[in-house]
Amino acid sequence: MFKRLNNSKGKVKKKATIVDIALKLGITPSAVSKAFSNHPRISEQTKEAVLKAAQQLDYRPNAMATGLRKGKSGLIGVIVPAIHYSFFATAIKGAEETLSREGYSVIIAQSKDDYNFEKKQLEGMMRAQVEGVIASLAMGTQNFDFYKILSSKIPVVLFDRTFEDEKISTVTVDDFSGAVKAIDHLVQRGYSRIAHLAGYSHVLPFRKRIDGYKRALIDHGIIFDPDYLIECAPNTNEGINATESLFKLSQPPDAIFAASDYLAFGAISVVQEKGIKIPEEFGIVGFSNEQFSSQVTPAISTVDQFSETLGSTAAQLLIDQLRDGKVKNFIPQRKVISPQLIHRQSSAGKIYYSTPAAATIL
Amino acid sequence: MFKRLNNSKGKVKKKATIVDIALKLGITPSAVSKAFSNHPRISEQTKEAVLKAAQQLDYRPNAMATGLRKGKSGLIGVIVPAIHYSFFATAIKGAEETLSREGYSVIIAQSKDDYNFEKKQLEGMMRAQVEGVIASLAMGTQNFDFYKILSSKIPVVLFDRTFEDEKISTVTVDDFSGAVKAIDHLVQRGYSRIAHLAGYSHVLPFRKRIDGYKRALIDHGIIFDPDYLIECAPNTNEGINATESLFKLSQPPDAIFAASDYLAFGAISVVQEKGIKIPEEFGIVGFSNEQFSSQVTPAISTVDQFSETLGSTAAQLLIDQLRDGKVKNFIPQRKVISPQLIHRQSSAGKIYYSTPAAATIL
């Protein structure tokens, strides 16, 4: 019953173009175009008239035409494994804010952690003529050729889930040092038999956390026990299973460093169920500072990755590259964001409860 | 030190166009174009040759050129108050999946709950020539003119935070019935003095929850006490404050229906601190089914809004409108998604703990 209207009279007006303005003012389209771009040779009078006419006609430049002519789309592609993970959602937020401030529009896509799908999505972005791409790799992506080719055509910045390439800028969290901080903290708080619920080691950030874990143990003179390292998918359920298997060991751990807050939470529920007190008898540190981790009981100590900063930094790197790219020679950047350990109750420590002095720390 | 390369030889090849293919094959661009679109008058031989050449040249159609010529950008704009809220992130996920399946690219933007910013972002989308817009309104948006004008030019679908307009399709959660379900449940579980930690009533979904709350009380013969209704920002802190003020009443409630899980969580912490047992003495139901709500102790009963479905439904509605729009007359749709109450421990009920019969319900 309804027709797409453009005014209350029921007539469908086409979108106004530069030509309509020109016609209305009795000048040529090129004069109008130059007026908009504030060309010095166009009279103030004309400029004003053009602006006014544009207003009246509700004119909006057609980015496709402009883009085609100028060879610039004003579009940036952002691709992540899944939009709804808070880590990625927050990173996207950071990237979007930075990019839109610079006048870019952001096209998003999800890889669903599937390499072929990722490729397909990137193809789409290329067709859309994105000027640059910000990406976090799908778990399944082991073949980086596509990204290598892509990065030879347009600027690419990888974040978090990256791969090493001498021509691509990356922004990563220093997962290694995050892990080290977590272990240092646990040791400091009096725990000594520290297990690690790890993510899959073929995913770079998870591998780095494993490396950091091992390294920190060595630095503290603790011998690494392979039984204390369990790789699993980063969710609560796997955290439960892994923790249960840890308690079947002849010598169970007295602390867990988990590669995600979900794993940590799973661990907590198992430990509590066994009647073991957290943090008095058992310490837990998670990773990622998920929203819920501050709200559960006990609140989970965790490593914050500054995901919003991650996104905005990646965006800034891309913008820089876009600006300089054609002129100067391009030197890929490698930004590393230092994560921060957030001390909460789950690892307050044996020390905390045994020595009043330490209590004042919190 | 690095130059943007296109091959290992160090020469910068321009992107291949239809003209390059034509030149290579000694035919005209139009023949190439027709070959791609599988035009019946182009010989199979030519089609094959074109496809092969395209492959070799790594040709990719320029969506800006195609779009300009065809008057279609293949772009859909999605604008939400904030990307990183899990509700919106999940809705975006749903929309993105549906839209990309249909070959559309998704441009996202955030309004930051600011009307002027929202307008600015939409302007940008219009310039980018989006073919349609999916939006959830900024809290501050009270003036809907912009959306009315917009919807007269391109299809618009509003979701969750909508306004009533006879020309715009909407997808909403039935917040009213969600609230009713929550109250019914609380009453059934033996609670009778039920307070409501509400969101701001000028935001439609929150208002509907308030209405549902009031309605359900009436239906259960419970008199509405204005002291039991507190409007606040939907976060943990405000939940704490509001709950504390409830306990200062001469007759405090024995249950709270909160308009968000964050509010509910704040309430829980206050109630527990007072030594009041949940759910034996006090029942709590939240809203939105945030990830953490299943993981805290006690797990929070909550109203799930199926936000992913919300997003995909909005996308589907938009696609339908895009497809039919020009041909048939457009009849705006009004989809309402029925939320689901998820029973968890926080409202297991006085009944549950007093009568063994009811225990089997869980």
Added chain:
DNA sequence: CTAATTTGTTCAAACGTTTGAACAATTCAA
């Protein structure tokens, strides 16, 4: 064997904008 039809392609214009060159009119310098 001629005319009509089919087949495969080219031609040319169009989408909306930008931009260097060209041009006419005005102003300035000498």
Added chain:
DNA sequence: TTGAATTGTTCAAACGTTTGAACAAATTAG
């Protein structure tokens, strides 16, 4: 007063693609 410089505009081509019309060649019909 003539030439040069400046000012304000128009011209025309270009960006990469699509598409109806036109056209030549090959095939079919009668």
